[in-house]
Amino acid sequence: MPKLVRLYIKQVLFGFGLSGLFVFALLYTNVANLWHLISTSDMGWIAVVMLVFFNGVVFAGVQFAITIMRMEEDDDTTGGKRVPVATNIPARVEATAEAPPRRMR
Numbered sequence: 001m002p003k004l005v006r007l008y009i010k011q012v013l014f015g016f017g018l019s020g021l022f023v024f025a026l027l028y029t030n031v032a033n034l035w036h037l038i039s040t041s042d043m044g045w046i047a048v049v050m051l052v053f054f055n056g057v058v059f060a061g062v063q064f065a066i067t068i069m070r071m072e073e074d075d076d077t078t079g080g081k082r083v084p085v086a087t088n089i090p091a092r093v094e095a096t097a098e099a100p101p102r103r104m105r
Contacts, residue, residue: 011067015060016052022059023051 027035027048038044 007067008064011064012060015058015063016056018059018063019052019056022055023048026051 038047
């Protein structure tokens with residue numbers, strides 16, 4: 001399996017694990033009375049599944065993005081080889097458009 005795919009799968013699993021912990025903390029601390037709403041509803045398990053899944057998608061994406069952004073490569077070059085160009089020298093440009101016809105009042 002390619003290294004990038006292995007890295008992606010690992011970060012997605014880690015993100016979904018964080019999502020599970022996050023939803024557990026939400027329900028344990030009863031934020032916005034979620035535990036009561038979920039535990040008293042007969043369809044509360046759907047809410048838990050949706051919370052874990054959608055938070056897992058977000059956390060996995062963020063986790064993978066952070067991992068990719070932290071991969072750095074040392075740049076040994078000291079800069080480009082272009083000679084600086086003076087930009088404050090005016091250039092003459094010929095105007096070739098004709099003046100619009102004048103209207104009589």
